[in-house]
Amino acid sequence: MSPRTTLAVAGRVLTQLRRDHRTVGMLIVIPCVLLTLLWWMFDGNEVVFSRLGPPLLALFPFIVMFLVTSVTTLRERSSGTLERLLTTPMNKADLLVGYALAFGLVALVQAVVAVGLCIGLLGLDVQGEVWVLGLVAVLNAVLGTALGLFVSAFAETEFQAVQFMPALVLPQVLLCGLFVSRDALPDVLSAISNVLPLSYAVDAMQEVQAQPAWTTDLSVDVGVIAGSALLALAVGAATLRRRTA
């Protein structure tokens, strides 16, 4: 791996994104609109909002980066630029980490704006440190990026790539403890939710919301999210084949 090449990839992805004002606008504005909608639904009830807000701060970057990355990478595969890159001395990890860096940075901006809105205007109340909300949000963005890279290998069109969202992301959203507490799920579903990375993201956010100090549980949650992201990146690298049929 070469840091120079990794940064070249990240810089290129950001330049492409910068050209696409509408996408950047939606990446930043949509989470804010949805969070405001949630706050309004509960008619300014800050207790309920403080319970639901933090998990959603982790969900948005996960879903959005999953979609953006799977479509972007699919384009890279179908336009021939990926094949061209794989004939250069570039290491596959440079490409993956470059993508993760670029989208991680976008996620950081998204998280700063969304967390700022929740804390500053919507009265979100957390016991823990506010920056941890941002950290977990960015880690989830990287996880979404890594999963998006992975699924793009199994999609032949952008339509198919988008369909992986309900297939791979929505089950995690249903089982992550947002709708029904994970302890209250039927045993089989509870076991499944234990191996889904998004469950740990929601746990982490709930931990920050309820605990003033950094707890062991929080360390475990953050470790699981980071580990899952690394694992998904490694599996994603395995799907980037130099030789194809």
Add this chain to the structure above:
Amino acid sequence: MANSDTPAVRVDRLAVVRGGHRVLPGLSFTVPRGQVTGLLGPSGSGKSTLMRALVGVQKVQGGTVEVLGLPAGARALRDRVGYVTQAPSVYPDLTVTENLSFFARVLQVPLNQVDEVLEQVDLTDHAGALAGRLSGGQLSRVSLGVALLGSPELLVLDEPTVGLDPVLRRDLWALFHRLADRGATLLVSSHVMDEATRCDRLLLLREGELVADDTPQGLLDRTGAADGEAAFLALVEQSSGTTEREVSA
């Protein structure tokens, strides 16, 4: 160069199956260094598959492919071989310069080569234009420019002149010969037979099999045809074993 006596490309009984179809049943040939070799044949004859095998992105079922004395696709070859796919593989949402600069960074080539390459492919006036806004011919020249970065020893160009007007085509062929004069080896595919005469050497491919490996003049002499197109038709008919041999001779 220590091993400049080894051919640029040596293919021995290369077999490739794509989608259950034997695209290359067992192809053998060599490409000498420092020349422009044309790879000609109708579409579907296996030209692109062969080129993919040379740059090491094609799964092969048998045979050996050696490029500059090393197995095709070897890590040590990746900055010595330039490859242009048939469809322009550049980023439409980056400018011409941004595309070239990105690939220059990936190839660890000094960025001042970008201007040089822009001049070579005659795109200096469009350096700041988004690639996606360019005409088809301009876009394919951006793709060619990327392959020229780092002055690779072997250039594998899949139909680089398709869809270009006659003036541009002439200029590009002149560029190919200038590069060859500086010692580079070029393998250029085309399905336009009259481009054959612009090559130093020709490989004629039909249904994955070599029907000729000769100089353009040698080919015309052998078939008695007036131009590349007629020579190719004569050879195809010969190889399919019809009695039309006498007609073309």
